[in-house]
Amino acid sequence: MVVTLVKPLFDACGVHEAALQSFIVRKCGHFTEYLILGLLSVHAWRPDWRRWSGHLLSLLLFILCVPCIDETIQRFIPGRQSALRDVLIDLAGAACGLLIASAVQHRRAAKRGAAHAPAHMRTSHDE
Numbered sequence: 001m002v003v004t005l006v007k008p009l010f011d012a013c014g015v016h017e018a019a020l021q022s023f024i025v026r027k028c029g030h031f032t033e034y035l036i037l038g039l040l041s042v043h044a045w046r047p048d049w050r051r052w053s054g055h056l057l058s059l060l061l062f063i064l065c066v067p068c069i070d071e072t073i074q075r076f077i078p079g080r081q082s083a084l085r086d087v088l089i090d091l092a093g094a095a096c097g098l099l100i101a102s103a104v105q106h107r108r109a110a111k112r113g114a115a116h117a118p119a120h121m122r123t124s125h126d127e
Contacts, residue, residue, distance in 0.1 A: 031089055034094040035096050042056075060095060
């Protein structure tokens with residue numbers, strides 16, 4: 001169904017093979033799922049953002065367990081196969097989710113810091 005919705009986009013890009021269209025949609029779906037998992041993980045974990053890099057790496061390693069387990073399970077299901085490529089796509093989605101959450105948090109912190117700064121230290125774009 002999703003392939004049907006984005007078929008005009010594929011046609012405009014010169015991607016006409018149905019199997020390739022389906023592959024792209026499925027992999028984009030996995031990327032998006034893990035991007036959302038990355039965003040939700042940050043919200044659930046609520047790391048101390050003063051040491052954010054260590055926390056993001058910990059979260060990313062924790063999230064990495066999910067696609068690794070999923071791909072391992074697929075090895076034992078007839079008709080399914082596991083692929084390192086899928087783990088990497090999932091990991092890239094999670095990393096993007098973590099980076100987006102980090103950027104949002106840093107922006108919020110900067111706004112809070114600017115709002116609490118003394119008037120003589122504020123810049124014109126802080127107000």
